[in-house]
Amino acid sequence: MVQLFEVAPIQQQIQRLKQKFTKTWRNPFANPRKQKLIIHCSHHKAGTVWFSNVLKEVANQFGLQFQYCRQEKLYLTTEIFLEDHSCLDFEKLPPHRGSHIIRDPRDMIISGYFYHLWTHEKWANIPRQKYGDRSYKDYLNSLDLEAGILAEIKRAINGGIKEMSIWDYTDPNFINIKYEDLVKNEREIFSSIFRHYGFHERAIAQSLEIVDYYSFKNVKKREAKENFKKSHLRSGRSGEWRELFTDAHKAYFKEHCGDILLKLGYETNYDW
Template sequence: MMKRAVTFTKHHTPNSLRVVARRVMSETHNTRLRISVPVESRSEFGNIYHCTIRKTASQWVKALFSDPVVYRYSGLLPYDPRPYKWRYPEALPPNRVVSSLFISYKGFMNLPKPDPYRAFFVLRDPRDIVVSGYFSYRSSHTAMGDVLQVRKVLQEKPFKEGLLHVIDHLAAKGTFRSLRSWATAPKTEAIGLFRYEDLTGEQQLEEVGRLMRHCGIPIPPSELAALVSRYSFSTMRRRVEAPGSVSHYRKGKSGDWRNHFDDDVYEAFAAEVGDLVEVLGYPPYDPSPGARLGQDS
C-alpha cells in the first residue's frame, strides 16, 4: 500500500514541487556524507561529469556515484544539476560528481570546466533506446517535460505505430545526433565512453571497476564488489516495483529490440539514424525471422 501511494504521488505531484523535494533530499544526503563519512582519498580531479542520453540507466549511475563509498574514496559530493538553477553553459560547482548531463559532445566541450577533470559518456544500442523509450513514455516515466503529451499519443495508437512515433520523437529531440557526436568525437584521456550493456551485463563488476579507475576513484576490490551488489539492476528494480506497476528499471536486456522491430519499423528507424548502429559498433540488422524471434541477448 505504501509503495502504491509513493508511486501515485510521484506521478501526480507537480514538477515544481518534485524539484524542491529533490533539492532538499540532495542537500540532506550531502550533509550526511560530510558529517558521517571520513574521506580516505581525495580525487585529483576538480569535477567528474556523467554525460549521457535518456534510457541509458542514468538513474542507476547517479545512485552508484551517490553512494558513501564513492565519497569516501574521492571526496567528491554528488550533484544533480536538475534541481538547481544551473543554465547551460554556466560552470557547475567544483568538487562534485555531476550526474546526469543530457548533453551533446559539442555542448559539453563548451562548458567551463576545472583542470583537470574527468568525464564519461554512457551509450546504448539506439534500437533498444527506442523500445525502452516507448514503454517509459507510455507507462512508467513520471509526468515531466513532454511525457504527458507523448503518453497520450502512444495510448491512442497501436504498438507498431507507437514505436514509429517514438522514433520520430527521439530524432526530433536530437537523441540520435547526440549519440553520434560522442561516438565520433576525438579520443582524449579525460573522456571515456562506456556501454550500457557492459555496465549492466555479466561483466558488470569489471566494467564498473574500469569506470571508477577512469574517474580516479580507488575503491578497494571488496568494497567495489559490495557497491556493485547494492546497485545491481535486479536489486534496483525490486526497490521500486509495486504490485501492478511498471518498473522504471523495466527490463534492460540488450537486444530486446529484436522482439519488437519488424521490417517496416527498422526501415523507418534506419531512415532517421543512417549508419549510427555501425558507428556505435553494434551488430547490424538481420531481417531473417530466425534472427529476430526468441532472441533477448
C-alpha cells in the same frame, strides 16, 4: 548571460562543510592533489537512474558533493556531476575525468516507448499542437503498438540518438562504455570506471559494494517483491527490438539514422 557556476543554497553549503570533514579520512582518490571534477554523461533510457543512484551513494560514502543537473546549474563546489543528455560546453568546465554510456538506439527506442506510456516526467505531459493538443504520453497511448514505436523512433532520432552520434569518442578524459556490457559485467565495468575516476583500490572495493546493492538484478528483485508495476527498469535485455521492430520500423530507421549503428559498433552493415 548564463553563469558558468551557481552558488549553492545555504543548506547545501552547510552540508558541504559536513562532507568536507568526512572526506578528510575517506578521500577516495589515489592522488588527492590531482583530484578533478567527476562527470558522468548519459542519454535517455541508458541507465541514467541506475548511475544516479550509484554515484549519489558513492558521493555520500566519501563526503563528496553530487549534483544531477544541467551544466549552467553546476555549483562551484560540486565534485561528482551527472548530465543526462551528454550536452556539455567542455571549454567552460574545470579539469575533469568522466564516463560516458551509450546503448543500442533500437533498444533505447523500445525502452522509451514503454516508459513514455506512463511516465510522469513533465515534458511528456505537456499538451502540444503537433500531437493534436495532447501530451506526448496521451498521443502515444492513442496509437497501436506499431504506430507507437514509429512515433518513438521519430522522437528519438533528434534526441538521444543524435546526442550519441555527435559525442567525441576520442576524448581521453572519458571512458566510454556500452549499457549492454555493463548489464553483463557490472563489477568489472564499474571497477574500470572508478579506476578511471582516480579512485584508490580500497575506495573501488567500497564503491563496488554500492554497485552490488544497486545492481540491475537486485533492484529488479526488490521491485518484484514490492510489486512495483511501473519502473524505469524493464528487462534490460539487449536485442529486444528484434521482437518488436516491423519491416517498416527497420526501413525508417535505416533511412534516417542507420549509419549511427555502424559508428557506435552495433552493426557492421545495413543488412539487419
